[in-house]
Amino acid sequence: MTHDQPRPEPPLADPDTDPGYYQLRLYVAGQTVKSLAAMANLRKICEEHLAGHFEVMVIDLVENPQLAAGDQILAIPTLVRRLPTPLKRIIGDLSNTERVLVGLDLRPKDTSR
Amino acid sequence: MSPDATNLGTLPKAPTGIAGLDDVTLGGLPTGRPTLVCGAAGCGKTLLAMTFLVNGATQFNEPGVFMSFEERAADLTANFASLGYNLDGLVAEGKLAIDHVRVERSEIEETGEYDLEGLFVRLGYAVDRIGARRVVLDTIESLFSGFTDPSILRAELRRLFGWIKDRGLTAVITGERGDGQLTRQGLEEYVSDCVIVLDNRVEQQITTRRLRVVKYRGSAHGTNEYPFLIDGQGLSVLPVTSSGLLRPVSNEIIPSGIPGLDAMLRTGGFYRGSSILLSGVAGTGKTTIGSHFVDAACARGERCLCFVFEEGAEEICRNALSIGLDLRKRVESGLLRFEASRPSLFGLEMHLARMHRDLDSFKPDMVVLDPISAFRGPPSEVHATLLRMLDLLKSRGITSLFTSLRTEATEAEGTDHGLSSLMDVWIKLLDIEANGERNRILYLVKSRGMSHSNQVREYRVTDSGIELIEAYIGSEGVLTGTARLTQEARERAAATRRLQEVERRRREIARRRNILERQIEELRANLEVEEEEARKLLTEEEAHETTLSADRAAVAARRGAAE
Numbered sequence: 001m002t003h004d005q006p007r008p009e010p011p012l013a014d015p016d017t018d019p020g021y022y023q024l025r026l027y028v029a030g031q032t033v034k035s036l037a038a039m040a041n042l043r044k045i046c047e048e049h050l051a052g053h054f055e056v057m058v059i060d061l062v063e064n065p066q067l068a069a070g071d072q073i074l075a076i077p078t079l080v081r082r083l084p085t086p087l088k089r090i091i092g093d094l095s096n097t098e099r100v101l102v103g104l105d106l107r108p109k110d111t112s113r
Numbered sequence: 114m115s116p117d118a119t120n121l122g123t124l125p126k127a128p129t130g131i132a133g134l135d136d137v138t139l140g141g142l143p144t145g146r147p148t149l150v151c152g153a154a155g156c157g158k159t160l161l162a163m164t165f166l167v168n169g170a171t172q173f174n175e176p177g178v179f180m181s182f183e184e185r186a187a188d189l190t191a192n193f194a195s196l197g198y199n200l201d202g203l204v205a206e207g208k209l210a211i212d213h214v215r216v217e218r219s220e221i222e223e224t225g226e227y228d229l230e231g232l233f234v235r236l237g238y239a240v241d242r243i244g245a246r247r248v249v250l251d252t253i254e255s256l257f258s259g260f261t262d263p264s265i266l267r268a269e270l271r272r273l274f275g276w277i278k279d280r281g282l283t284a285v286i287t288g289e290r291g292d293g294q295l296t297r298q299g300l301e302e303y304v305s306d307c308v309i310v311l312d313n314r315v316e317q318q319i320t321t322r323r324l325r326v327v328k329y330r331g332s333a334h335g336t337n338e339y340p341f342l343i344d345g346q347g348l349s350v351l352p353v354t355s356s357g358l359l360r361p362v363s364n365e366i367i368p369s370g371i372p373g374l375d376a377m378l379r380t381g382g383f384y385r386g387s388s389i390l391l392s393g394v395a396g397t398g399k400t401t402i403g404s405h406f407v408d409a410a411c412a413r414g415e416r417c418l419c420f421v422f423e424e425g426a427e428e429i430c431r432n433a434l435s436i437g438l439d440l441r442k443r444v445e446s447g448l449l450r451f452e453a454s455r456p457s458l459f460g461l462e463m464h465l466a467r468m469h470r471d472l473d474s475f476k477p478d479m480v481v482l483d484p485i486s487a488f489r490g491p492p493s494e495v496h497a498t499l500l501r502m503l504d505l506l507k508s509r510g511i512t513s514l515f516t517s518l519r520t521e522a523t524e525a526e527g528t529d530h531g532l533s534s535l536m537d538v539w540i541k542l543l544d545i546e547a548n549g550e551r552n553r554i555l556y557l558v559k560s561r562g563m564s565h566s567n568q569v570r571e572y573r574v575t576d577s578g579i580e581l582i583e584a585y586i587g588s589e590g591v592l593t594g595t596a597r598l599t600q601e602a603r604e605r606a607a608a609t610r611r612l613q614e615v616e617r618r619r620r621e622i623a624r625r626r627n628i629l630e631r632q633i634e635e636l637r638a639n640l641e642v643e644e645e646e647a648r649k650l651l652t653e654e655e656a657h658e659t660t661l662s663a664d665r666a667a668v669a670a671r672r673g674a675a676e
Contacts, residue, residue, distance in 0.1 A: 027231065029230040029231070029234055034225075034226055034227065034228070037225075037226075038225075041225075061230070061231065061234040062234070065234045065235070065237065065238035066238055068231050068234045068235045068238065069212055069235055072214065072215045072216075073231035073234075073235070074214060074216065074229055074231045074232045074235075074256070074259075075221075075227040075228065075229055075230075075231055075260070076227060076228055076229070076230035076231050076234075077227065078227075078231065086220075087220060088220055088222065089220050089221045089222070090221075090222040090223075090224050091221055091222070091223055091224065091227045092223050092224040092225030092226055092227040093224070093225040093226045093227065094224050094225055095224065095225035095226070096224045096225050099222055099223065099224040099225075100222070100224045102222060103222030103224065
């Protein structure tokens with residue numbers, strides 16, 4: 001199951017030309033346990049699955065509360081996939097790697113979910 | 114709003130500015146606490162919530178945050194523009210913030226532990242930005258469709274309401290009505306300070322909106338279901354309560370506008386603030402008599418409000434013109450207003466509510482309900498509605514005139530919606546059919562607090578108004594119409610005959626007197642003639658005597674000389 005839809009290592013990416021480029025935003029609120037876990041989990045997943053094809057912006061809503069409305073953030077932490085479209089929201093501390101990959105469309109949706 | 118620190122006995126309240134709701138809640142919603150407003154779809158929850166915010170921003174200098182989980186800000190703005198609320202303007206002034214929270218399940222993937230801190234951040238940010246004192250969450254239950262784990266949501270909601278209390282925000286939380294409980298997700302578990310239920314009931318195809326304060330911790334409140342209106346002026350709640358019998362009374366007498374009717378009362382009119390019932394069968398001129406009352410009141414400079422249920426205002430004005438009353442002029446002068454509607458257009462409650470609102474806005478001195486018999490429904494409800502209307506009018510000292518159509522059926526059952534005993538004055542209009550014609554009579558069944566005629570009066574509708582005539586009561590009973598005219602003619606003829614007889618006698622006496630006087634004249638003339646003759650004889654005698662004595666003296670002298 002982990003080997004279906006293999007991704008060949010692409011050349012270094014450019015968001016304008018690379019259809020597989022991932023633009024991600026991680027919204028957290030302060031340095032909470034969940035936030036720290038989410039950041040660590042995200043780093044791991046990106047390095048394993050999206051090496052070179054992504055950018056991550058971490059937004060701390062405690063510092064920038066005005067940014068919460070723009071991406072319709074309710075749950076914390078929330079990972080927003082801005083690119084590729086459509087926009088996706090992945091909430092939680094990203095500890096369930098399978099779910100994260102489904103959410104990022106790196107795995108086909110499991111019907112048993 | 115002012116947190117009334119000096120008055121420790123009462124809970125501080127944030128007025129809603131919604132007509133009636135502040136009366137029902139005795140001042141408004143609890144300050145610094147969340148209030149739950151629940152009801153089925155289309156009940157007016159969002160409207161109530163938004164009105165609370167807009168009034169807060171415009172009337173009480175309390176900015177507010179509207180967090181919408183359903184409608185987008187642009188839609189809200191467009192919807193409320195129809196009520197004259199300029200939401201964009203308030204937003205620009207920093208008195209209102211609208212945050213649309215969109216929850217789309219398909220876009221969300223749950224991957225572990227999370228909380229709703231984002232909601233807190235957004236709300237907190239909006240509150241801080243404009244210094245909000247009021248918050249609306251409409252409808253927070255939408256969150257339950259966006260997240261799979263209700264236990265997290267419940268924990269977070271509990272935390273949210275706690276947070277709202279900690280921040281001292283007066284909040285309105287709306288919720289959809291659920292089966293067997295007030296809201297689908299049991300929000301009443303968390304928001305327990307004040308719960309208001311809105312309801313939109315359809316009975317016999319007629320919709321009535323109702324509002325009820327289910328609980329209000331720490332405060333008394335009206336407990337009934339109160340009808341409320343949503344119209345072009347927004348939302349208004351109508352606390353139509355029975356005010357009991359403690360009400361001011363007036364000794365002022367106001368004439369009815371029909372001289373003959375006033376003459377039947379020793380006081381020459383009715384007490385101001387009394388209730389008058391005009392009952393009669395079809396075509397007895399109930400509305401016409403009502404028009405007289407109205408015209409007379411307007412002529413005194415009083416304000417009149419007529420609720421008419423069977424005719425339009427124009428029809429009544431035209432018909433009144435035919436008896437010489439120009440009601441249109443009164444309408445134009447602003448003293449008279451007609452509110453015409455079919456009784457079936459609204460439920461009874463709604464009629465009452467509308468009347469209540471119209472009374473508040475027009476502030477009339479006299480109110481006419483024409484006719485109350487048009488109200489249909491379960492008798493007990495109709496009676497209760499009219500009783501409350503009557504109480505309402507009496508409590509405000511408004512003179513009221515009710516007309517009621519009597520049919521043979523109601524006559525038999527004796528049902529006037531049971532109102533006749535509550536009225537101060539009851540004028541009964543009857544028509545009598547005899548001699549192939551129909552005539553109208555009226556009498557006063559009662560008139561509280563004044564002596565009044567017990568006589569039946571016939572009345573006619575003439576070009577110059579209603580005219581009362583004393584009915585003829587003779588051995589054959591009450592005579593009206595031509596029977597009365599015939600009888601009157603007969604009496605007139607008899608009177609003329611008597612008059613002629615007297616005249617004849619008088620002439621006879623005069624004639625006799627003339628004759629006698631003439632005879633006296635004649636006798637006196639005769640007497641004078643006789644007296645004249647006697648006098649003449651006497652004078653002649655005297656002259657003769659004088660001559661004789663002179664002669665005798667002359668003879669004697671002569672004799673003496675000769676001797």
